[in-house]
Amino acid sequence: MNKTLRVRINYNSKYCNQFLDGSNNEPLPKNGRKFAASMGSLKTNTRHVDITQNTVLGVLSRLIGDQRKLYQARNSDDFYFADILDKITFKKHEVVPTDAIVFLRNMGGSHEGGSGLVNAAPSIFTVKGTSKLWSVLYAKHEDIPKIVTGDIDPPFIKHHDFDTISERFKEIKKLNVDYSEDYKECIETFVKSFPQSLTPKSFLKKNPEKLKVEALYCSLIYYWLQKLIKLDYNFDELLTGNEVIQGISKATYTEKDFMLYKYKGGKKIAIGNPTVVSKKVVGSGGKSENIPALTIEDGILDIYIEVDVQRAKEIKEAIEAARVTTFTLGKKGLAYVEGIKYASFH
Incomplete structure (x- = not known):
């Protein structure tokens, strides 16, 4: 008999933009990922990033105590969630976005x-x-x-x-x-x-x-x-x-x-500057308008895992045993587990 295990994550101040080149889902380059959002290139190099399936897998791995990067865990023979990838879904709700002002530091010594x-x-x-x-x-x-x-x-x-x-x-x-x-x-x-x-x-x-x-x-x-x-x-x-x-x-x-x-x-x-970035979009009536390009958000992330009763119990006990009270979500976002329970997927 299968049950749906719901892990509810409450998160605050998660940046919805990425300021580095490359991806978290691949090995780090020898000299690290480069800062790609200088003052001159911020409008073109600031990418919008949302919560994805990889984000969710990274969160679950962190919650059971797996400290490896997600790409490292997925490429290993002992990735805990390897056999149930298609059983894991998620849903965001009560999302509150906020326009962000960022302080760009001089990372390149210019x-x-x-x-x-x-x-x-x-x-x-x-x-x-x-x-x-x-x-x-x-x-x-x-x-x-x-x-x-x-x-x-x-x-x-x-x-x-x-x-x-x-x-x-x-x-x-x-x-x-x-x-x-x-x-x-x-x-x-x-x-x-x-x-x-x-x-x-x-x-x-x-x-x-x-x-x-x-x-x-x-x-x-x-x-x-x-x-x-x-x-x-x-x-x-x-x-x-x-x-x-x-x-x-x-x-x-x-x-x-x-x-x-x-x-x-x-x-x-150069030390740095507080920066507000906007992008031009075509609004109603064909008129161009500027909207904020940098945002942070608060919200709730529900992760649903549809597995048999024994596996659901095992995952729940693994999360509770690891005792991860808080963790980061995205860039600078603070998150914590609000609760774990069996629930129906709506």
Whole structure:
């Protein structure tokens, strides 16, 4: 004679989202599962997860004292529930969802801006020769090949600061210039001068007929830097240990890194931020509306096990003997067994 054993679980504050890549139902990668919900990718990488059959099997295993991961238990020869998998069902009710605010910690060690006092006289603009170095940014793009060959000199502008350099690079990035043979020789010179950093493709956009003007100016800065060093200018204070200007590679300008010259304390480690995430859905009437994408829930989970009387008694006694008073359900959810009894499945 079969009976239905009902195990009632009361749970609170179970997150309905997953923030790690991979799955609980497979072995852990060598370096663990990666955090996949940074500030920049939270909207796309935050997956909704609900209670599933695997969740229920994991709960039951935990309740009888099996401490193994579910995938480990299921792959073993002594998985207790292996012969009754099709006899186990579940139902949630009295579910109360709540919109969640999460505090995203800096798990990757990333930085945000600079720290410390503002540097009133940053070496990037005060060291002798820096006016000549930054002046090359103001050359016309069509004049760069002539500057490289020495046919003309770049313009000279005496005063530079973070705002003027930033604005000039914004102008440069907006330039739409067709590639022509006029640039071929100077590009070859740049590649030959910096073979570890550049290839001819570094100077082309995805459309190979378009010139990546930003790379042309960045390379020109380093090319001119070499010329000034040969004239006995000393730029050691400007350069990092890799002999580069922070924020400017041979091909790109990164403003947030370049702006670190403004501060005396270097990079500031990002701590974290309280975050609310919403997603856009099409509501009634075809109108788009934003709904919360992060939720936590409270509720009751009833697990039904339809087995013979002897097996039902055995499961009940195993749960009571293990004396698992509370356990986690999902991410951060707190759960406990409210009761175990024989019941009809409705």
